[in-house]
Amino acid sequence: MQAFLDRLIAQGYFRGVPTQVVYALGIVLAAALVIFVFVLIMAGVTTFIERRVWARIQSRVGPNRVGPQGAVQWLADGLKLLMKEDLVPVEADPRLFRLAPYVVVIGFLATFVVVPFSSRLIVADLNVGILYLTSVSSLVVLGILMAGWSSNNKWSLFGGIRAAAQIVSYEIPAALSIFPVILITGTLSMQSIIQAQGWAPWDWFVFHNPFTFLASLLLYTALLAEGNRTPFDLPEADTELVAGFVTEYSGTRYMFFFLVEWGNLYVISAIMVTLFLGGWQVPPVTDNAVVLNLLQFLVFFLKAYFGVLIAMWIRATLPRIRVDQLMTTCWKYLVPLSFLNLIGTAVWVVLFPNGSSVMEALMTLIGFGLVGYFVHRVRFHLRRSRAELTWSPFA
């Protein structure tokens, strides 16, 4: 990289620009490219995996024609959307209409600046990391509102207004549920928060005390709502609002909205993993920095993808809530509970400045007990409906 830039400088491409600036720009450009490609592939693959997971839950086969087991279906879909005509309705506001998808994509991609991948792999470990993340992700609302308003379609308008109300409201419990972790660590930097945790489950903040456990659940709920996922997918509620704010979009611009929707899933889970699930922490198995970083990347990615899978599972299971119930859930339950968490954690930090190992062990046990109970229930239902699961539509 540096050698390449040096050659360019030697050939006189950046006359009058300080070398450091060239280096910095080069690194930023490279990072942006890497992140963008990562996001494109990840969001694409997520659409495919989501469809297959749904199909499994719904006794269907799912896409299995393009590539082995349909693995490149997402590529075919993307190409199809790219080749579609880009329509702008006559009555729409053409400038805002064209701009909206880019605002959404920018707001979404900007979050990746502080999303950590491993102990070294992070674009910028800002000292206001988590604050920056919650701020830039609000740009998405602006884009959605622009899309809804500029389409000049009443259903789109409904979608846009719903999205604005919903995302702005759910920012509050989301932020309040992040605070307990900040109280414990005393830092806003993503990497420092992860470093304050350990690789073992009992070192994770989710099991730090009862309040952080509750905070993690609240945060996941609130982030699902911010990402317009079921049961909070009101802005694009297909059975009520046709397609919400994307009703009038087609082709590439439509694809951008969906890129953000599925990419957001990863961001949601990455926030959860960073704050509560130990981030990229792995046991110290090797001194080789490259291997260690790869291992950390793998651990972080798997943890984050587990969150993505849970979101898919929720979407396949739960109905959608109504718009007044959405607000009730937020303001009457989530916000007071988040405040309770905040106060509880503050008291806890004063009482046990270094954390209580008894409570950590107890919380870990309870957590594993819940997982065990869940597995037991799944096995119960599997036994009951085995005949249905083995039923094949082709038999």
Next chain:
Amino acid sequence: MSLAGYEVEVQQVGDGGLRTEEMTLNMGPQHPSTHGVLRFVVKADGEVMREAIPDVGYLHRSIEKISEKVGYHGFMPYTDRVDYVAAMFCNQGWAMVCEKLAGLAVPKRAEYCRVIAAELNRISSHLVSVGTMVLDIGAITPFFHAFREREKINDLLEELCGARLTYNYMRIGGVAWDLPPGFVERTLAFLDRFEPMLDEFDDLVSVNKIYVERCANVGVVSPEAAINYNLVGPNLRGSGIRYDVRRDEPYSVYPELEFNVPVATGELGTVGDSYARYWVRMREMEESARIVRQCFKQMPDGPVIAKVPRKFKPPAGDAYIRLESARGDMGWYAVSDGTEYPYRCKVRTGSFSAMSIIDKISRGLMLADLVTLIASLDVVAPEVDR
């Protein structure tokens, strides 16, 4: 002010002169949750609806008029299209009204075949209803589970009459074919699996907190309103009125069968809300399964069709019959002038009266509740217009 060329009257609200206007929304005929081609003109104040005026007629195919040109036997396939989700009942209705016109007696085995086919069709129709209702409320999976079960019923009915949707199974004086070999065993095997699946459906949906919150106390139809607006079938029983044509004005072999008529009790929510109508349909599927099992036990041997002349000429006169279709009390009226062709035919369907009450009970509901309401009333577009 002018909006797209139309002058719109704008109300002045408050001292500051903040101008507000109701938003007129056009919902349908191409809208994902109108189940076919229904149209509603919705006046919305934000998310709250002031009124939703149904606009019917997009699926009118003059089916009743066609009967006057194709004759009694020839009209049977057209009756499938009256309500293609539950076509068996329309077949049965036309057969019954012709038999009443001509005073024909139907063989016992044919009556049992009719009841078996009709009750299987009732299960599949209710599965469509509850499946799409859950889909409209936003859950995707239960819809597929319901349609998976319906697919098996379609397979069974395909064995019976060669068609999966428009059956054309019944004939004037009986049914077209006897049960195929092995049909009884396969149907019983299906029912053995289906009844536990209903329990699972209950676990997945009926007690789901979000689902109950979305349906309970939404679109409450009082018993008086239900009677005044002529609601029938599960919609009427959802309002707490125990009326079922199969029980109160028995036809066919229903007097010989034992079954309950489920009526909403309002355990979750109130009697007459969307959840009650959904609940009644769930319970009716269990009863239908019970009826089919009894039919297989009680079925006598014998012919499945009476001797009916190819040129069917009932004596001049008229006849009206009613039967309990999947959407409730269905009436068939036919007038004969003694020729090969009916003079007039008229179908009275449940969906049409269900449409008429939407205007009344949708006032003040949220936009999302309108979708729930339409789905819970189980309005099937072709049945509205015929």
